[in-house]
Amino acid sequence: KQEVTQIPAALSVPEGENLVLNCSFTDSAIYNLQWFRQDPGKGLTSLLLIQSSQREQTSGRLNASLDKSSGRSTLYIAASQPGDSATYLCVDGTASKLTFGTGTRLQVTL
Amino acid sequence: DAGITQSPRHKVTETGTPVTLRCHQTENHRYMYWYRQDPGHGLRLIHYSYGVKDTDKGEVSDGYSVSRSKTEDFLLTLESATSSQTSVYFCAINGQGRTEAFFGQGTRLTVV
Numbered sequence: 394k395q396e397v398t399q400i401p402a403a404l405s406v407p408e409g410e411n412l413v414l415n416c417s418f419t420d421s422a423i424y425n426l427q428w429f430r431q432d433p434g435k436g437l438t439s440l441l442l443i444q445s446s447q448r449e450q451t452s453g454r455l456n457a458s459l460d461k462s463s464g465r466s467t468l469y470i471a472a473s474q475p476g477d478s479a480t481y482l483c484v485d486g487t488a489s490k491l492t493f494g495t496g497t498r499l500q501v502t503l
Numbered sequence: 504d505a506g507i508t509q510s511p512r513h514k515v516t517e518t519g520t521p522v523t524l525r526c527h528q529t530e531n532h533r534y535m536y537w538y539r540q541d542p543g544h545g546l547r548l549i550h551y552s553y554g555v556k557d558t559d560k561g562e563v564s565d566g567y568s569v570s571r572s573k574t575e576d577f578l579l580t581l582e583s584a585t586s587s588q589t590s591v592y593f594c595a596i597n598g599q600g601r602t603e604a605f606f607g608q609g610t611r612l613t614v615v
Contacts, residue, residue: 438606439505
């Protein structure tokens with residue numbers, strides 16, 4: 394059974410810092426890995442989708458990487474802003490049921 | 504934006520009444536899911552569907568039923584609402600293979 398873990402569980406950084414969120418998974422037979430953000434009281438917004446054949450994807454200040462051999466994905470956020478404050482989730486979309494990571498709560502302070 | 508909508512967005516109902524939440528998609532995705540999210544908990548799977556008339560239980564299915572008579576619609580029914588079912592409900596969709604999953608905006612249900 395796939396298990397997806399995110400470290401750290403919570404992170405606070407000052408505005409402008411570059412940061413990395415980590416996602417580890419136990420089963421490397423993965424089709425894709427998707428990163429979402431959830432703002433308080435809101436739904437999940439898709440950020441990036443990485444296919445198993447890809448090593449990374451970029452969108453604006455976000456860059457996500459996937460290393461199947463080591464069972465890891467990272468989400469890199471450049472020049473963080475207060476608007477980046479949210480909970481970030483990585484999700485394995487391989488099986489018929491999505492497997493969610495444990496989440497990282499990010500706070501970007503002024 | 505992905506074509507997934509939930510209705511209603513907010514609902515207040517009385518204990519013991521039936522409630523139906525609707526999830527509608529325009530992406531023609533095979534898989535549809537219903538989750539609930541409560542403070543201190545992550546998203547918990549209630550039921551999911553892998554095709555028309557094909558559904559299966561998730562980890563918190565007691566007290567809930569679902570139906571999918573068309574590819575685009577997935578209904579979640581609380582047969583007799585209880586206060587413990589007060590929650591925010593999210594619908595999600597996912598295609599088969601290497602496609603992107605999307606979530607609805609959520610339905611905030613309060614059972615009084």
